[in-house]
Amino acid sequence: MLELRHLQTLTALRAHGSLAAAADELHVTASAVSHQLKELENYYGVKLVNRRTRPLTFTPAGNVVLKLADSILPQVIRTKNNLKRLAHGQAGRLRLASECHSCFDWLMPILNQFRREWSDVELDFATGFDPEPHHLLSESDIDLLITTSDLDIDGICYQPLFTYESRLVLSPTHPLASKQLIEPSDVVDQTLIAYPVEAKRLDVIAKFMAPADLSFAKIRTTELTAMLIQLVASERGVAALPDWVAAEYEKKGWIVTRRLAAQTTDQTTAKATGKTTRQTLDNQKQGVYCQLFAATRESSSDVAYMQGFAKLLEGLVKP
Template sequence: MLELRHLKTLTALRAHGSLAAAADELHVTASAVSHQLKELENYYDVSLVNRRTRPLTFTPAGKAVLKLADSILPQVTRTKANLKRLAHGQAGRLRLASECHSCFDWLMPILNKYRREWSDVELDFATGFEPEPHHLLLEGDIDLLITASNLELEGVAYQPLFEYESRLVLSPTHPLAEETTAIQPSQLADQTLIAYPVEAKRLDIIAKFMTPAEVSFKQIRTTDLTAMLIQLVASERGVAALPDWVVAEYEKKGWVVSRPLGHGIYCQLYAATRVSSKDTAYMQGFANLLEGLVKPANL
């Protein structure tokens, strides 16, 4: 029998101290307010309001109902607002993954700005080391994928970000560091490749450089972290391939050097989303921030 309208009536009575003033706030008549009170009091056989006092005061039972109102009504208001934001795509959850494991340096400022502008959206991250991250996108396990692979998949849309060059990364004392011409696949056949833990066919240097020449690395060693990858290369444990903007940072420090691979391996980076969700307001908000993205400027 106790309903939200009763809670609203009692809080209006407390705020204004009279039936008439409470009725004005509630956009009903004073007799309607009186009827609601009597209805509730009769149902529970208890008095809620001292009607003879000016302004009105509340009995212990009335104060108990007001305490409930103070707890419940704000939650109802917040929930209604959230439902409206959800209905208009202004709230929700954005799950992001990246196949570009060295992208977070430029991605973090965008994420921070997005959090400020879309505070009702929960940002979450999934690993980019999954075998088929595009299918995670199609199945709804993630909502946005940073990738260099614009696979032709029905239901997936791609937003171009920027182009980068994948360069060979070497220790300054590595024999190939003395080369003045571009590195050829045959020169890497006896080398260990230091790479992120993804399928070999998804690595630029293998898919676009070694495999077309039918040449393989002697060994592949993996690490999750860019800093560890650089350390392994610097200590002559192998060679690596990284985007030009990433390796440039470490070249400036003198830790490694880089060389072009053949005529150059150039890749386009994309933000992939589901066609069915890309027009949602908070997805559009993220896309708009990416639209102004330029290639990282530390080159």
Template sequence: MLELRHLNTLTALRAHGSLAAAADELHVTASAVSHQLKELENYYDVSLVNRRTRPLAFTPAGKAVLALADSILPQVTRTKNDLKRLAHGQAGRLRLASECHSCFDWLMPILNHYRREWSDVELDFATGFEPEPHHLLMEEDIDLLITTSNLPLDGISYQPLFEYESRLVLSPTHDLAGRDCVTPTDLVDETLIAYPVEAKRLDIIAGFMTPAGMSFADIRTTELTAMLIQLVASERGVAALPDWVVSEYEKKGWVVSRPLDDGVYCQLYAATRTSSQDMAYMQGFAGLLDGIVKPL
């Protein structure tokens, strides 16, 4: 029998001290306020207010209901506001994944900017080492995927970001370091140091070795770019990284890079479900990605 309208009525009575003033706040008549009060008192067979005092005084039972109102009503207000923001796409959860495991260098400033502008949106990250990340997007396990593969999938849209060159990464003392560029034949006896993803998703294999009908002697994996660089610098193998990533380590003298023949160039995309693009917080993230330039 105790309802939210009763809690609102008692808090209005406390705030204004009279039936008439409380009725004005609630946009009802004074008789309606009196009826609600009597209805509650009759149901529980207890008095809630002393009507003979000015302003109205609350009985112990009335104070107990007011304590409940002070606890419940703010939570109700917050939930109503959250529901409104959700209905208008201003709040929610944005789950991201990236096939480009070196992308966080340029993605982090965007994420920090997004958090400031969309504080009601919870950002979450899925592992980028899934065998079928596009499937995660279609199954709604993630909401946005940074990828080089614009697969023609129903319900998936792609926002172009920027193009980069995938370059071979070598130890400065490697025999191929003296070459201006390398061919697939040069690499057939090499160990490739790579991230732990399917070989067909690696730029150097999909865009360089496989088209030539060749493969590496072995593939060794690591999840960390820093470890990958260390392994290459220690002549444990060669790697392929985006040009903006390897340039940082080249400047330090740890490794060198060379073009893959005439160059292997890849386009980076942000993939989302077409059905989610009208959400305000998705549009906000797309707006930050729009016009982004390749990091130097």
């Protein structure tokens, strides 16, 4: 029966031309090499090696086996190496998703560096528009989620990235552009242009409108940031974007941004009682801020390439 050890023996014989030299490479005795060769020749009833030549040569049958060895052995070596890298967390697949649909501007340099440092790890991306992206993480459908929601879920851990301000995005000719601080009541008659995610997951809803118990007149969705900007610029509605995203388009003069008045408990109480304190006014000026996290499974925290990606994120500077 033909085995891997037989293929290795024949390639060693070809490389060194003698039983003794081949035995040294294989870390066995010359008699063991001779025995393997006889065993194989007897099993198939065909001669493989011309032993009397110096260096020894191969018969047509021996060359057939050598051709197989040249095809099979490199694959075996690659597979063994891959298994070793997998066992040490140096190879595998890293699947990412992001609830922040404008994050790839700052994430791309990190991904490029990761590819250079972890060339054996395949990077893959899942859509961030899933209604329950944390569930995808729990079910191992993804390995890392960029999110603003650090939900308390067993087995999920969060690495803080940076804080950003959510800014209201307007056409330069929009009537609200004359205001520097936007209240929830200012936009109740407006159409919100947003990404296609659940309304409760949008920063402007969760941290600005919902605390004031108010809502937009309508929500229109688009998956593309460029289309969102175009719709706002053509006065089809207003939007809310992270400050670093909106700044790029504001510099071009396509849109303007305004600060959203933070809706705090003090402010809600003041509205109910008709009393406005200095602390309330200060809170209004603070704006609406959100924390961005990288969520992963605790079970993957000891995987080397996951640790490598986390290390790169540690050096992240807010865009």
